[in-house]
Amino acid sequence: MSNLKVEVCLTPLLYVNYRNDNSIVVVIDILRATTAICTAFEYGVKEMIPVASEEEAYEYKRKGFLVGGERNGEQLEGLDFGNSPYHYMGDHIKGKTVVLTTTNGTQAIEQCKDAYKVIIGAFTNLTALCDFLKNEGKDVILLCSGWKNKFNLEDSLFAGAVVDELANDERFTEFADSSLAARYLFQVAKDDAYKFLRNSSHRKRLAKLNLKEDIKYSLSFDKSSIIPILKDGKLVAL
Amino acid sequence: MSNLKVEVCLTPLLYVNYRNDNSIVVVIDILRATTAICTAFEYGVKEMIPVASEEEAYEYKRKGFLVGGERNGEQLEGLDFGNSPYHYMGDHIKGKTVVLTTTNGTQAIEQCKDAYKVIIGAFTNLTALCDFLKNEGKDVILLCSGWKNKFNLEDSLFAGAVVDELANDERFTEFADSSLAARYLFQVAKDDAYKFLRNSSHRKRLAKLNLKEDIKYSLSFDKSSIIPILKDGKLVAL
Numbered sequence: 001m002s003n004l005k006v007e008v009c010l011t012p013l014l015y016v017n018y019r020n021d022n023s024i025v026v027v028i029d030i031l032r033a034t035t036a037i038c039t040a041f042e043y044g045v046k047e048m049i050p051v052a053s054e055e056e057a058y059e060y061k062r063k064g065f066l067v068g069g070e071r072n073g074e075q076l077e078g079l080d081f082g083n084s085p086y087h088y089m090g091d092h093i094k095g096k097t098v099v100l101t102t103t104n105g106t107q108a109i110e111q112c113k114d115a116y117k118v119i120i121g122a123f124t125n126l127t128a129l130c131d132f133l134k135n136e137g138k139d140v141i142l143l144c145s146g147w148k149n150k151f152n153l154e155d156s157l158f159a160g161a162v163v164d165e166l167a168n169d170e171r172f173t174e175f176a177d178s179s180l181a182a183r184y185l186f187q188v189a190k191d192d193a194y195k196f197l198r199n200s201s202h203r204k205r206l207a208k209l210n211l212k213e214d215i216k217y218s219l220s221f222d223k224s225s226i227i228p229i230l231k232d233g234k235l236v237a238l
Numbered sequence: 239m240s241n242l243k244v245e246v247c248l249t250p251l252l253y254v255n256y257r258n259d260n261s262i263v264v265v266i267d268i269l270r271a272t273t274a275i276c277t278a279f280e281y282g283v284k285e286m287i288p289v290a291s292e293e294e295a296y297e298y299k300r301k302g303f304l305v306g307g308e309r310n311g312e313q314l315e316g317l318d319f320g321n322s323p324y325h326y327m328g329d330h331i332k333g334k335t336v337v338l339t340t341t342n343g344t345q346a347i348e349q350c351k352d353a354y355k356v357i358i359g360a361f362t363n364l365t366a367l368c369d370f371l372k373n374e375g376k377d378v379i380l381l382c383s384g385w386k387n388k389f390n391l392e393d394s395l396f397a398g399a400v401v402d403e404l405a406n407d408e409r410f411t412e413f414a415d416s417s418l419a420a421r422y423l424f425q426v427a428k429d430d431a432y433k434f435l436r437n438s439s440h441r442k443r444l445a446k447l448n449l450k451e452d453i454k455y456s457l458s459f460d461k462s463s464i465i466p467i468l469k470d471g472k473l474v475a476l
Contacts, residue, residue, distance in 0.1 A: 010248060010389055013255075017387050149255050151248055151416040177438050178389040184426050185419055200415050 002171040005139040008159040008178035011146035012104075012111045024138050025115040026129065026162065028122075029145035030154040032083045032211075033105025035122040035218040036068070039085040041237050042124075042224035044094035048235040050101070052110040057101040067099040073211070076101075084214050085124075097234075104145035109230065112143055118230035119238070123158060123193075124223040130165040132227055132238070137171060142182070153185070153200040154218075157193060160186030193219045240409040243377040246397040246416035249384035250342075250349045262376050263353040264367065264400065266360075267383035268392040270321045270449075271343025273360040273456040274306070277323040279475050280362075280462035282332035286473040288339070290348040295339040305337040311449070314339075322452050323362075335472075342383035347468065350381055356468035357476070361396060361431075361456065366463040368403040370476070375409060380420070391423070391438040392456075395431060398424030431457045 009018045028034055037048055051057055061067040068081035075082030083102045112118055121129050133140055142162055144155035160182035166172040189196035227238040247256045266272055275286055289295050299305040306319035313320030321340045350356055359367050371378055380400055382393035398420035404410040427434035465476040
């Protein structure tokens with residue numbers, strides 16, 4: 001009988017308190033980096049290279065790579081894509097390598113890149129992700145990207161969805177307070193996450209950018225069964 | 239018409255993201271530092287000196303001060319009190335100066351000591367605290383002490399209680415995602431906070447120390463109308 005631990009790390013800055021050599025880390029940036037990444041893999045991207053800085057992104061662009069980049073919700077000038085999931089739907093990325101930098105999500109990946117395993121989570125691959133975590137049977141850290149190292153609702157909501165599912169597996173017994181809180185939020189929100197997020201500060205930010213469709217897509221369940229995983233600095237399909 | 243902001247900072251490590259020159263900071267460590275501090279003022283303590291390190295606490299003890307000290311839930315050896323609210327009930331502290339160091343609460347005070355105003359919150363002074371915040375009409379940062387820079391349920395629950403009350407005042411309009419989340423938790427928990435905390439990791443930790451009475455007291459509302467405030471490094475009654 002295992003006593004597996006499930007912890008939610010609410011922003012990347014707190015990861016230093018959770019870091020260990022044995023846990024699987026799930027990186028979460030629902031609006032919109034990790035949703036975009038899962039979408040890209042569903043549409044056949046070969047690999048994605050997450051980079052933390054704009055400079056690195058432009059350097060890859062100069063070398064001829066396809067590059068996505070976003071800061072503060074808007075696409076970086078001169079790059080091929082932003083972080084809308086819709087930018088990664090279609091044949092144009094099939095079999096390609098795509099580089100990505102975003103305000104929060106790729107920073108979170110940078111924080112945890114040395115973990116035992118780093119995988120990418122979104123509502124769009126929720127069931128596949130939870131099945132994987134159950135099969136692995138390891139401790140889990142759900143790393144929310146948040147917004148500039150502040151807590152955000154949508155990432156913790158997704159973390160709560162994972163907790164809610166893992167709690168059905170009796171091997172997962174140790175839930176941090178952050179995990180319990182995230183699960184409560186998910187239970188309050190699950191019937192209408194879009195409505196739940198109506199008042200969130202991030203959604204207000206994104207509403208200005210006219211991203212209603214992105215948000216609706218990002219809150220839809222199980223569009224993909226692919227789990228992106230970090231291998232040697234690149235995301236590949238598991 | 240003001241647009242006052244209410245943000246919940248979920249652990250002291252994140253305070254750097256919230257710090258500003260105009261907000262009132264409410265320090266929260268429900269189990270048990272800020273509850274103990276509010277209790278001490280209700281029982282007539284003259285002033286309390288919060289110190290972050292054990293060394294400082296023992297130095298004050300050598301100088302003849304009354305000193306309370308706790309680490310990991312247990313009273314530090316050779317000091318006068320731990321951080322149980324019950325240690326601060328009675329005439330023995332009336333009119334006295336008491337020094338205090340705790341695992342989380344006094345660390346949080348250390349983090350925000352340069353803020354515009356720093357006050358101490360607990361369920362036991364909730365109504366008085368909210369009335370004060372409404373009268374002041376300033377932005378509010380609710381600083382949860384957490385547990386060793388991890389999120390804890392009881393502090394965010396209290397933060398949620400304050401948010402829930404301030405939301406009734408139409409001048410408070412800007413609620414961070416952390417504030418919305420804390421409010422949801424409070425709304426789920428408010429009818430029986432003790433039951434809600436049944437599964438929390440911190441309560442399990444404290445349960446080992448047989449602190450059921452402390453926890454029940456710490457979750458009781460409005461035992462005091464005194465608000466401790468930090469002035470020149472010392473807590474005094476407002």
